[in-house]
Amino acid sequence: MRKGRWTTGAIAVLMAAGSLAVAVPEASATDAVNATKASTTCPKGWGSLPKSATAGSQEPRPLTGIRTGRHDCYDRMVFDVPGSGSAPLAYHVAYVGVFRQDPSNRVIPVSGGAILEIRVSAPAYDPQTGHPTFPGRAGKVLPGVDLRGYRTFRDARFGSSYEGVSQVGLGVRARLPFRVLRLADRVVVDVAHTW
Known part of the structure; x- marks a missing residue:
């Protein structure tokens, strides 16, 4: 026992x-x-004021894709414009109160606490033939972009491709700091998770 x-x-x-x-x-x-x-040390000093850059004279190159990615400190959107050895692309990125399609001025609803309007000097069509190179449709969600699980991004709508410039409305959680990186074959927009 x-x-x-x-x-x-x-x-x-x-x-x-x-x-x-x-x-x-x-x-x-x-x-x-x-x-x-x-x-993890997140970058500082990006700010939320408009950012833009011009490009010298160059042959227009078509937009072939828009993709996104998640990082520890920010969410990222990349505009792919192939053409090695070419001059960097022109762009303009700014917070707007309402996203309006260029040139019709039609309001396109974009979800989120704030809206970034992104314009990249790359048409969504081949400038020589007029054939589409990116399947974006005015007012519709960006094809192939799924923002579920993102900390900052909420919505992404195609605005237009007019006079060699493609336009996107990016809905974000709030007016947060962002940066723009310009490379020969793409434009990258990063939006921070916090201030």
Whole structure:
């Protein structure tokens, strides 16, 4: 009988130790996630004022795609305009109260706490043939862009492609700082998660 009590007691001790062992890794995993977040240094100084750049004379190149990505500090939208060795593209990015289609001035509803209007000097069609190179339709969600799970982006609508400029309305959570990166074959718009 004594042996039976010892076994029951030993089992109780082992079970208690086992439950502690299970709790320790969970706390360690949480601590590791918090340490990673604390070590991420987000860029500062972007601001929310309009940003634009002009380009020298160049042959117009067509817009072939718009894609998005999520990062620790910001959400990203990329406008792909192939053409290696070409001059960087012109762009204008600014917060607007209402997104209006160019040139009709028709209001296009865009969800979110604030709207960024993005204009890139790349038509959504081949300038030589007139054939579409990007399937965006006025007022519709950007094709191939799914913003579920994004911290900052809420909605993305195609405005128009008029006189060599493609226009997009990007709905964001609030008026947050952003930056624009201009490369030879794309324009990148990053919108921060916080100030």
